Amino acid sequence: MGRGGIYFRQTLPSSKKPESRRTPLGVPEERSSSIEFHDIESGSVSQMVDSSSTELLEEINSKSTKPLIWPWVLGLSICVLVAVAAGNSPIWIYCVILPLCAGGLVWAIRADKLRKTVVLFYELEPHIEQAFQSLHDTFDLLRGCSRVWHIESKGDIRSTHDWKVNAGASSIVKRKPVTPHAGSPPYFQCNIAIPVLPAGRQRLYFLPDRILVWDTTGIGALSFEQLEVSAAEQRFIEDGSVPTDAKVVDRTWRYVNKKGGPDRRFNNNREIPIVLYEAIMFTSGSGVREMFQASRTGIGSKLNSAVKQMASAISARAQPEMGDIYIKSGATIVTVQSSFRRMVWAKLSLVHTAGRKRFYSTLSRLLHRKGDGEGSGRI
Secondary structure, X not given: OEOOEOEEEEXXXXXXXXXXXXXXXXXXXXXXXXXXXXXXXXXOHHHOOOHHHHHHHHHHHHHHOOOOXXXXXXXXXXXXXXXXXXXXXXXXXXXXXXXXXXHHHHHHHHHHHHHHOEEEEEOOOHHHHHHHHHHHHHHHHHHOOOOEEEEEEEEEOOOHHHHHHOOOOOEEEEEEEOOOEEOOOOOEEEOOOOEEEEXXXXXXXXXXXXXXXXXXXXXXEEOOOOOEEEEEEEEEEOOOOOOOOOEEEEEEEOXXXXXXXXXXXXXXXXXXXXXXXXXEEEEOOOOOEEEEEEOOOOHHHHHXXXXXXXXXXXXXXXXXXXXXXXXXXXXXXXXXXXXXXXHHHHHOOOOOHHHHHHHHHHHHHHHHOOOOOOOOOOO
């Protein structure tokens, strides 16, 4: 406990040289730290299965497990070209082999895209669109922060020695900077911008009707009703550069004595600013547990309001009409294959003809557009 409240501090990089210090007679030069770190991370995505997301998760998982063709085609092409070169073949052989290899590679890349891509098309009702726009606006505020970090682990300081050599902090965290943005998962196409929040090995994708948790081991999903967002202001001892939008509320010393003043035994004992950050925690009963730190305060409460607004809008939405493009929870799930024209029309057998034409036109643009949708982050 420091002056004015609890202080947090980031761990110093292990590669950094220790600052020189004078050690009086009888005082040990080094003392091992007793800080025990505890990871702040989500559970297995296999446990994150919302009842309305079962079909979508099965579709995504089945697509993601399909092997890529293009690496094999590329390897075979290289072997063929090496064999041709080793045989001192005439020029006309190269003129035949090179176009075939290039064409085969282009075909393989396109085939992989058609085999593995999952397309979601949303046509939102007005009240859901308004709630989703509010969520985008709140993410814009988070993206506008000078710094956003993902907190990986936290350790409480219990010994006086650790408290002294860590600028009087009560806890230490390990964190990495992240960049909230708008985008899509690999082999995933959507007609709207999706807010994305990187969280270590996982990424949170905020769709209009659910939240996808993308992991290297699989994909999970949860509803907005299941997600809890909490926030609190946090006094943080910042031994790095202070973000431009952060508020400096106090100062301390790199090494402190028992009274909280500078420890004169250490050389180059500089002052360190104490800034006011905001800790934002995402939790759910299905296992989501991720903490973030923003250099600007007041955003966490707005995120909580936006998530609750989405949950209320989804639960209160009207029944879809035949002229709207809705299957199950507000999205049309399309399996994209080489004969995707027939698959699209088959999936849209319950959709009005005018809506069918509009959907196919949008789908064609989705499959041929470039980029991942990282723009202003709006609908």
